[in-house]
Amino acid sequence: MRRAPLLRCLLVLAAVAVLEALCRVGVIDRFTMPPPSRILEDLVRLLIAAKLYGAIVKTLTNVAIAFGLAATAGLAAGVLIHRFRLLREALDPLFATYYAIPVFAFYPLLIILFGLGDMPQIMIAFMLAVIAMIVNTLNGIDRVPNVLLKTARMAHMSPLETALRMTLPYAAPHLITGMKLALAYALIGIIGSEFIMSRGGMGFEIAFAYTNLDNAVMYPLIVLILAVSIAVNALIGRWERRVLARRGLR
Amino acid sequence: MTSKPSGDPRDDARRCAAGAGSTHARLRDVTKYFPVGRERGNGARSGSLHALGPLDLDLRRGEFFAMVGPSGCGKSTLLELLAGLATTSEGTITFEDQPVRGVVPDGVGVVFQEDASIPWLTVFDNIAFGLRRTKLTAHERNARVADALRIMGLHEFAGSYPAQLSGGMRQRVCIARTLVTRPRLVLLDEPFGALDQQTRLLMGEELLKLWRETGATVFLITHALDEAAMLADRIGVMSARPGRLLTVIETNWPRERDSRVVEEAAFGAITAQLWQHLRAESLKAIGRQDIRV
Numbered sequence: 126m127r128r129a130p131l132l133r134c135l136l137v138l139a140a141v142a143v144l145e146a147l148c149r150v151g152v153i154d155r156f157t158m159p160p161p162s163r164i165l166e167d168l169v170r171l172l173i174a175a176k177l178y179g180a181i182v183k184t185l186t187n188v189a190i191a192f193g194l195a196a197t198a199g200l201a202a203g204v205l206i207h208r209f210r211l212l213r214e215a216l217d218p219l220f221a222t223y224y225a226i227p228v229f230a231f232y233p234l235l236i237i238l239f240g241l242g243d244m245p246q247i248m249i250a251f252m253l254a255v256i257a258m259i260v261n262t263l264n265g266i267d268r269v270p271n272v273l274l275k276t277a278r279m280a281h282m283s284p285l286e287t288a289l290r291m292t293l294p295y296a297a298p299h300l301i302t303g304m305k306l307a308l309a310y311a312l313i314g315i316i317g318s319e320f321i322m323s324r325g326g327m328g329f330e331i332a333f334a335y336t337n338l339d340n341a342v343m344y345p346l347i348v349l350i351l352a353v354s355i356a357v358n359a360l361i362g363r364w365e366r367r368v369l370a371r372r373g374l375r
Numbered sequence: 376m377t378s379k380p381s382g383d384p385r386d387d388a389r390r391c392a393a394g395a396g397s398t399h400a401r402l403r404d405v406t407k408y409f410p411v412g413r414e415r416g417n418g419a420r421s422g423s424l425h426a427l428g429p430l431d432l433d434l435r436r437g438e439f440f441a442m443v444g445p446s447g448c449g450k451s452t453l454l455e456l457l458a459g460l461a462t463t464s465e466g467t468i469t470f471e472d473q474p475v476r477g478v479v480p481d482g483v484g485v486v487f488q489e490d491a492s493i494p495w496l497t498v499f500d501n502i503a504f505g506l507r508r509t510k511l512t513a514h515e516r517n518a519r520v521a522d523a524l525r526i527m528g529l530h531e532f533a534g535s536y537p538a539q540l541s542g543g544m545r546q547r548v549c550i551a552r553t554l555v556t557r558p559r560l561v562l563l564d565e566p567f568g569a570l571d572q573q574t575r576l577l578m579g580e581e582l583l584k585l586w587r588e589t590g591a592t593v594f595l596i597t598h599a600l601d602e603a604a605m606l607a608d609r610i611g612v613m614s615a616r617p618g619r620l621l622t623v624i625e626t627n628w629p630r631e632r633d634s635r636v637v638e639e640a641a642f643g644a645i646t647a648q649l650w651q652h653l654r655a656e657s658l659k660a661i662g663r664q665d666i667r668v
Contacts, residue, residue, distance in 0.1 A: 280507065
């Protein structure tokens with residue numbers, strides 16, 4: 126293992142060990158938080174019991190839908206906005222301040238518009254994720270060297286072909302960053318909205334366990350969300366490293 | 376060796392720029408203005424910069440023509456107009472009797488000054504990229520790319536990515552990508568700028584060899600007077616911005632030539648003659664403001 130990832134793992138393990146010690150000696154009481162080793166045990170027990178599979182599948186499916194929509198729409202919107210300078214100039218300040226808007230405040234409106242199903246949660250996650258994708262798509266396309274666009278013209282490539290074979294591949298590192306952020310925002314959007322407007326999903330189960338002081342469910346689910354997020358990010362990170370390595374950037 | 380100047384410099388330039396053989400590309404009164412200054416509501420700019428022209432030039436079929444001029448005189452702009460990558464503000468350009476206006480004509484290849492290697496493609500795929508629209512079989516395509524790799528000394532790096540190569544090697548990849556398409560008009564914008572002197576001489580020899588083999592017309596833009604003097608049949612000298620053609624110097628080198636022409640006495644004379652024309656223009660180019668508002 127390379128030194129930086131090894132150090133990262135050691136730091137996380139050290140933090141977990143400190144937490145374990147604080148819980149074991151009673152500095153953190155067991156009603157506030159069980160020791161990490163106990164959380165892990167509870168997680169294994171929950172997974173074996175398979176009681177929460179429905180909630181896990183619902184959350185992850187909604188995250189995947191919101192992420193897929195945001196990545197696709199964000200990419201298409203980014204390409205489109207880049208083509209129209211006036212539109213870009215009009216929208217840039219809005220993108221810069223977008224994350225100051227509390228998207229969750231729109232949930233009553235979204236329930237009126239989309240009903241009580243999963244759609245309002247997906248929409249909140251989408252609204253959070255799509256801007257990250259648009260902004261990173263624009264950043265990536267901005268950096269495409271003019272000489273590569275000239276090369277595309279010399280090769281008689283159509284605008285669509287230029288986008289697919291020159292612009293987007295060049296912008297790929299930025300697109301991947303956009304995807305990583307979009308995934309994080311989609312996860313935050315879905316879990317967050319499950320806390321406030323859902324009758325199912327991991328967010329709802331965490332909120333329910335919290336209300337009932339059920340630490341044996343709440344903490345394992347939090348750990349599971351962390352694990353899923355880290356695993357998916359690691360997968361995208363792997364792809365990113367391959368893309369960057371080809372360009373001599375890593 | 377050079378056309379004799381007459382009273383009107385414009386007439387001189389027009390006369391000496393006209394080729395004696397059949398004309399491959401013809402430029403007439405080619406002028407370029409770039410919008411500059413504050414942007415108005417309708418997207419237009421408040422002023423314009425007179426970058427080039429009016430300029431007349433006939434490129435003879437199969438000749439090697441080099442263009443030299445002071446920095447910022449519009450050499451690269453001229454090349455882009457000729458390639459169909461930009462449109463003239465005034466004047467006309469024809470290639471093989473067809474007008475060139477903002478669309479790259481078939482049969483024209485360009486090697487740019489900047490690194491145009493495609494970072495996510497291997498050297499082999501970068502070179503083959505130029506052939507993607509041809510109707511060659513995979514075997515023919517691979518053979519052409521292999522030839523280009525050999526000529527450019529890149530055969531050991533066919534599977535490498537541009538980031539793994541030096542700047543000079545990347546430029547050789549770009550040259551190979553253009554030449555592999557066998558264009559009838561090759562436009563070169565300072566293609567050897569990133570190469571060391573020895574490699575420049577050797578690449579110049581390879582270029583001369585390819586030029587002889589393919590019979591293409593070559594239009595080279597360069598800062599290097601010795602490079603122009605070594606490679607070209609004719610050398611155009613441009614004025615400071617707005618770039619106009621001051622004169623055209625004939626080198627009279629035989630078609631079968633290589634870098635050893637630098638040993639000839641005539642080589643020094645040509646270089647000196649170029650500098651004689653360029654010195655005053657280079658001085659003029661420093662600190663000039665030709666913005667017409």
